Amino acid sequence: MITLDLILPDTRYSIHIGHGLLEQVDLLLPHLPIPKVAIVSNETVAPLYLARLRQALEARGVQCLSVTLPDGESHKNWQTLNLIFDALLSGNAERKTTLLALGGGVIGDMTGFAAACYQRGAPFIQIPTTLLAQVDSSVGGKTAINHPLGKNMIGAFYQPKAVIADMDLLATLPDRELSAGLAEVIKYGLLGDAGFLAWLEANMAKLRARDSAALQYAVKRSCEMKAAIVAEDEKENGVRALLNLGHTFGHAIEASLGYGAWLHGEAVAAGMVLAAAASAELGWLSQDAVDRVRRLIEAAGLPTRSPRMPLEQWLAQMAHDKKVEAGTIRFVLLRELGQAVIQPGLETSLLERILLANS
Ligand code: NAD
Ligand code: GLY
Numbered sequence: 317m318i319t320l321d322l323i324l325p326d327t328r329y330s331i332h333i334g335h336g337l338l339e340q341v342d343l344l345l346p347h348l349p350i351p352k353v354a355i356v357s358n359e360t361v362a363p364l365y366l367a368r369l370r371q372a373l374e375a376r377g378v379q380c381l382s383v384t385l386p387d388g389e390s391h392k393n394w395q396t397l398n399l400i401f402d403a404l405l406s407g408n409a410e411r412k413t414t415l416l417a418l419g420g421g422v423i424g425d426m427t428g429f430a431a432a433c434y435q436r437g438a439p440f441i442q443i444p445t446t447l448l449a450q451v452d453s454s455v456g457g458k459t460a461i462n463h464p465l466g467k468n469m470i471g472a473f474y475q476p477k478a479v480i481a482d483m484d485l486l487a488t489l490p491d492r493e494l495s496a497g498l499a500e501v502i503k504y505g506l507l508g509d510a511g512f513l514a515w516l517e518a519n520m521a522k523l524r525a526r527d528s529a530a531l532q533y534a535v536k537r538s539c540e541m542k543a544a545i546v547a548e549d550e551k552e553n554g555v556r557a558l559l560n561l562g563h564t565f566g567h568a569i570e571a572s573l574g575y576g577a578w579l580h581g582e583a584v585a586a587g588m589v590l591a592a593a594a595s596a597e598l599g600w601l602s603q604d605a606v607d608r609v610r611r612l613i614e615a616a617g618l619p620t621r622s623p624r625m626p627l628e629q630w631l632a633q634m635a636h637d638k639k640v641e642a643g644t645i646r647f648v649l650l651r652e653l654g655q656a657v658i659q660p661g662l663e664t665s666l667l668e669r670i671l672l673a674n675s
Contacts, residue, residue, distance in 0.1 A: 421446065495616050502588065565586065573623060
């Protein structure tokens with residue numbers, strides 16, 4: 317098992333990455349203020365893993381409530397969030413009851429937000445079960461639900477007490493979801509580590525074949541990079557915005573097509589191609605570099621072309637981006653491969669050109 321520590325001004329926590337961790341409740345027990353938890357999962361993940369976690373906890377005297385939510389990005393909303401509160405209240409959960417998020421990024425984001433709100437703040441622990449959640453969403457304390465007008469628009473910064481990434485749980489993940497997770501892994505290489513980017517190019521076939529050592533290295537390197545960025549800028553006043561590479565375009569795709577039509581990772585992948593293309597228009601990237609980005613994304617089994625949408629629709633959706641400041645959209649672009657920067661505003665004509673060429 318590898319353990320990374322994320323140290324923040326008001327808290328610190330460990331990210332454990334390894335095999336066979338689901339039932340290692342010794343990783344959980346020190347974080348429970350009282351021996352009572354509420355496990356939040358969904359109708360896909362619960363049949364696979366809930367009983368094992370529950371039995372391991374009950375064997376150590378921990379009382380377990382559980383709530384199983386409908387599966388999917390389209391359920392990341394108020395109605396589903398309220399099902400968590402219904403279960404907590406009907407199960408007499410106290411403020412010191414710990415919420416356990418057992419699932420992908422949707423479950424992690426909703427459980428974290430529920431924990432932030434329940435009795436004004438209950439502890440929670442992330443047990444990510446998708447590659448995307450293990451490399452990104454479980455770390456850093458961003459929690460949210462979607463609004464029909466904008467992705468992740470209602471939420472809170474609220475840190476977990478621990479993250480437990482059991483690599484074994486990825487065995488049941490569909491290939492399409494594995495690829496979606498690889499989008500966020502590629503993001504780290506592009507935004508801040510050219511060496512890791514080259515490693516990804518050399519190892520993409522192994523990652524897609526679920527080579528255990530390659531996957532564990534990818535999760536570790538991604539979590540190291542995310543933890544370092546979040547430690548520097550927990551509330552996204554600066555460098556953390558770079559983690560949104562591809563997301564301004566990606567969120568616009570997700571919201572426009574209806575949540576769940578494209579997976580989050582797929583939308584981010586197509587968004588990263590647009591970010592690379594915009595960077596080339598500004599003279600920062602060569603055409604060869606853009607092609608390199610496109611080839612890696614293709615090799616990961618991800619889309620490189622965005623869906624065709626009217627320019628007005630792109631602009632209207634991107635106006636809801638959380639990086640908008642004083643009405644200006646701040647894009648994350650690439651100065652070079654391995655170095656992302658924030659670029660406030662892009663000319664509409666440039667946007668139109670790259671959207672036409674890449675959708
Ligand atoms: P997801 O949570 O919808 O999971 C993907 C699918 O895989 C679901 O159908 C799920 O039920 C299933 N699944 C999960 N684990 C499984 C397993 N082990 N075996 C079989 N099936 C399994 O999607 P995701 O890609 O994990 O997360 C995407 C979400 O994460 C988006 O809502 C995005 O906004 C959010 N996100 C948040 C952050 C953050 O910092 N908080 C960062 C990136 C993404
Ligand atoms: N996934 C973006 C962030 O955590 O800041």
